[in-house]
Amino acid sequence: MSELNQKLNEVFAGKVVRKDLTKKIKEGANVPVYVLEYLLGMYCATDDEASINDGVERVKDIISRNFVRPDEAEKIKSKIREMGMYTVIDKVEARLNEKKDIYEAVFSNLGIKEVIIHSDYIKRYEKLLAGGIWCIVKMSYEFNEETRGVSPFVIDELTPIQLANMDMDELYEGRRRFAKDEWISILLRSVGLEPTKLDNRVKWHMLARMVPLVENNFNLCELGPRSTGKSHIYKEISPNSILVSGGQTTVANLFYNMSSKKVGLVGLWDCVAFDEVAGITFKDKDGIQIMKDYMASGSFARGREEKNANASMVFVGNINQSVEVLLKTSHLFEPFPEAMAYDTAFFDRMHCYIPGWEVPKFKPEHFTNEYGFITDYLAEYLREMRKRTFGDAFDKYFRLGSNLNQRDTIAVRRTVSGLMKLVYPHGEFEKEDVVEVLEYALECRRRVKEQLKKIGGMEFYDIHFSYIDNETFEEHFVAVPEQGGGKLIPEGISKPGHLYTVGRSDTGVFGVYKIENEAVPGTGKFEKTGIGSNRGARENLGIAYNYFKANKKSISSGIHTDTTDFLMHIQDLQGVGMTEELGLAAFVSLCSGALRKPVQSQLVILGSMTIGGTITKVDELASVLQVCLDSGAKKVLIPMASAVDIPTVPADLFSRFQISFYSSPEDCVFKALGVD
Template structure:
C-alpha cells in the first residue's frame, strides 16, 4: 500500500471512527453470501469498523459466523425451518415482502430465501417500515414456532422481532465537519471507495461519470440516463449499494406498481424509494396504455394525476441499458437514445425530460484492479448521508459567478442546475467551494445536458436547434462554450475544393429523417453510357438519376458547347452518408454533378444543393426548410444553393441559423449549375 493511501486511510479512521470499513473485507465475504453489499457492511460496521488488524480478523470471523448461522440460503431453507421448530426460536437474515390480506384483515409476509408465505406481521412494523410493502427490505428477524392443534389453518411461524438492516440515525454535523479535513480529490476518492471502486486506477473523466451515477441518490426528481457497453457496472450502485433505491429488472411494470394503485389507494414505488432504476431500457413496457404519458408527467414535474387526485413524489428515475454497436455507427445511422423501446425511441418529449446522459462508452469494463482494498464509508452510512442531502439544494450556487448562455431553454436550465446541485452535495456537502470548483462542475453539467439536446435535435428537428451551450463569467463577461466529445470535429462535408463531379445534397430519406447524400461522378472515355451504383433497392432513386441524365442529354448545349456525350461514359455513385435510407430527391443535384464532371470543373467548396426538379426541369421547393438547413449546418456546409420557390419559407428559419450560410437562389436547373460552379 503506498503512502498516500495509508495517510488517507489513517485520516478517515481519525475523523470518522467506527463509520468506515476496509472494502476488501466486503469482497471476501461477498463471495460466500449472495446478499447486497449494504447488508454485509451493516454487519461489518458492527464488528470491524476499526483499523486494528486483530480486531478486524476477529470481526470478520464473527460476521462469517453470523452469516453461516443466520443468513438463509435458498437451498437450506428446509434446514432453517427445522431449526426454528426444534429450538422454538431462531434468528434469520432474509428479504421480507409484506402484503395486506384483506380477507383476513392482516398483514402477511413472504420470505425471499426461506420460502415462507402467509406469516403474520404486526401492523406497527408495516407503519414504521413502509418499504416492506413495496419491493421488500432485508431484515434481521427473530422467528418463533408455535403449532396449535385447534388452529390448524394458522401459520405456526411467528415474527417475534423485526429489524431492517439500516443505520437508524445519522449525525449530519459529523459528516459536514469531518469533510473540512479532506481536499476535493481526497473526498472524491473516499466516495468512490465507499461504493467499492479504486480511484487510483481510473481516469479523471471516469471518476466524474461514477460520481454522476450517485446524483439520483442525493437529488430529488433527477432523471438520469446511462447507455453503454456491457460489464461497466451501470446498475450496480442502485442494486447493491443503497437500501434506498430499487432496480426494476427487465423493465416491465404497471402504473399501479410504479405510481398509484387506485384499488388499494396506495402510492407506488416512486413514493417509497429515493431512486427507481430501470435495468435494460430496451425492455421497458407498461401494461397500461397511459403508462408512458404518466411517466412523462412525473419526470417533468414530480407529480402525476390518478383519478381525481394529484400525487407528488420525490423519487429520481434512472434508465440504464446497453449499446451493442459502436457510438460512431449509432450517431451516423440513428441517435444515442436508440436502445429505448419503439414506443419511446422517437418521443422527443420523453427524452427532453432527461437531466443528464452519462456516456457509458467512456467507462472501462470492470477488471479486478478497479475494485478497492482501501477504507471507505460503511455503505449504509453513506446511503443515509445521501438520503439526508436530498433535503438540501445547491441549484443556485452558479449564480454568484456565472450565468447561462441564451441557447439554454427552461428545461435545459433546470437540468443543469439539478446536476450542479447534486455534484455539490456529493463533493462539497459542507457548502465550502470557490469559483474554479463551480466552473468545473458547471462544465460537466452542461456537457451531459447538451448530449441529450444533440440527440433531441436528431429526433425532433428544428424545435431543438439551439444546442450551442455556454456560460458567461459575471466578472469578465467572457462566454465559454462547451462541446460534446462524440459529436467530433470531423464534418461530413470537409473544407477545401472537391473533385469535379462530386456534390452534396440534403433531403428526406425513405425513413422520413433528413440526411446528407454525396454524389460522385466519374467521366471516362466511352460511348455515352450511364451507370449508377449505391442506390440499393430504391426504384425511385434510380428513376431520379435517369431523369437527370435525360435532361442532361437534352440541355447540355445550354450549359456549354464543350460537353461531349458520345465520347464519354458517365459513372455515378450515390452515398447515404448517415445511413438513414436512400432519397428520391436527387434529380437536380445529379444534373449539376454530370455538368461538373463533363466540364472537369468542381463545385464551390462546402456547398450543399437543395431542391429537386421534375422531368421537364420544373423546380420543386424544399420541404421543412428550417430542419433541412440545420442538417446542412451540422454536416459542415458553409454555402447553400436554394430554389427561388423556397424564399417564401425563410421566415420559418431562426435568424441565427440562416446567418450561418452564404445563400444563393436559383430559378432554373441551368442557373443552379452556373451558381454551383461559381460561374456568374
C-alpha cells in the same frame, strides 16, 4: 496503507471499510453489499490487520449461522423452535391483513408468512410494505393449541440494516480535508470501483449513475453494452432504491393502489430503477401516461386525488449493436418497447442520458481493494443530500444559452445539482469546478434532445446547447461526441470539384452527400461511382453533365469537354441511402473541377434542376437547414424559388448561416465559386 487510505481512516474513523473484504465474503455468500458492510462496519472498523482478520471471521460466522439461505430454511426454522430464540438475517416484507386488522410479515428466504409484526415497526419503516427490506431479526417460537391459525413464529426485535443517524456537519467538515480528485476516488471506491483503472470521463459517468440517489424526481437513462454494471448500484449499493426486474408492473404497484389507498413504490423509495427497458410493460392502458405525468411534475392523479412523490426514475438497458449503426438507422432510444419508442413526450422528460457505450466491460481489476465508505454511510449521506439543492450553483458565473427551453433548463439544473451534491456537498467550489459539471450536464441533456430531433423532427430543432460567461459574455457550445458535431463538413477550402449537398434519401430521410469530381485529360467521358443501383440518381447526374456540355461557354470559354474526362464519386456521409437530388450540385462540381477552382469553405448547395435548367425549390427547407447546421455548414446556397419558405424556418436556425440565393444553374456556379 496508501496516503489516501490513511487520511480516510483518520477523518472518517469507523465509517469506512476495506472493499476487498466485502468482495471476498460476497463471492461466497449471495448477500446484498449493504448487509455485508453493515456487519463489516460493526466488526472490522479498524486499520489493525489482526483485528480485521478476527472481524472478518466473525462476520463470516454470523453470515453462516444467521443469514438464511433458501435451501436451509427448514433447518433455521427448527433452530428457532428448539433454541427458543434465534437471530436471522433475511429480507422481510409486511402486508396488512384487513380481515384480522393486523400486519403480517413474510420472510423471503426463510419461507414463512403470516408472522404477526407490531405496527410500531410499520410506522418506523414503511418500506416493509413496499418490496421489503433486509433486517436482523431476533425470533422466538410460541405454539398455542388455542390459536392454531396464527403463526407460532414471533418477532421479538427487528433492526433494519441501515445507519441509525447521520451527522452531516461531520461529513461536510471531513470533505474539506480532501481534494476534488481524492473525493471522487473515495465515492467510486465506496461503490466498489477502482478509480485508477477508469479514465476521467468514465468516472463522471459513474458519478452520474449516483445522481438519482441524491436528487429528487430525477429521470435518468443509460443504455449500453452488457457487463458494464448499469443496474448494480440500484440493486446492491443503496438500501433506498429498488430495481424492478423483468419490466412488467402495474399502476397500483408503482404509483397508487385505489382499493387499499396506498401509494406505490414511488412514494416509498428514493429511486425506482427499471432493468432491461425493452421489457417494460404496464398491465394498465393508462400506465405510460401516468408515468409521463409523474416524470414531468413529480405528481400523478388517481381517481379524485393527486399524489406527490420524490422518487427518481432510472431506465437501464442493453444496446445490441454499435452506436454508429444505431445513429444511422434509428435513434438511441430504440431499445425501449414499441409503446414508448417513438413517444417524444416520454423521452423529453429524461433529464440525463449516460452514454453507456463509453463504459468499459468490467473486469476484476475494475473492482477496488482499497478503503471506501461503508455502504450504509454512503446511502444515508446521499439520502440526506436530497434535502438540499445546488441547482443554482452556476448562476454566479454563467447563464444558459437561448437554445435551451424550460424542460432543458430544468434537466440541466437537476443534473448540475446532483453532481455538485456528490462532489462538493460542503458547497465550496470555484468557477472551473462549475464549468466541468455544467458542460457534462449540458451534454447529457443534449444527447436526449438529439434523439428527440431524430424522432420528432423540427419540433426539437433547438439542440445547440451553450452557456454564456457572465464576465466576458463569451458563449461556449457543448457538443455530443457520438454525433460527430461539425466533422462531416470540415473547415478549410476543399479541392476543386469537391462539394456538399443535402437531399432526401431513398429511405425518406434527409442526408449529407459529398460529391468529388476529378477532371483529367481524356476524350470526354463521364464516369459515375458511388450511386449503386439508384436509377434516379444516375439520371440526374446525366442531366447535369448534358447541361454542362451544352452551357459550358456561359460559365467560361476555358472549359473543354472533348479533351477532358470527368470522374465523379458520390459519398453518402451518413449512411442513410442514396438521393436523386444531385443534378444541380453535380453541375457546380463539374464546373469547379473543369476550372480547377474550389467552392467556398463549409458551403452546402441546395436545390435541383431539370434538363432545361429550371430550378426546383427545396422541400421542407427548415429540416434541410437543420441537417446543414448539424453537419457543420456555415454557408448555404438556396434557390430563389425557396424564398417563400423562409418564414417556416426558425429565426435562430436561419441566423446561423451566411445564406445566398441563386436564380439559375449558372448563377449558382458563380456564387459557389465566390465569383461576382
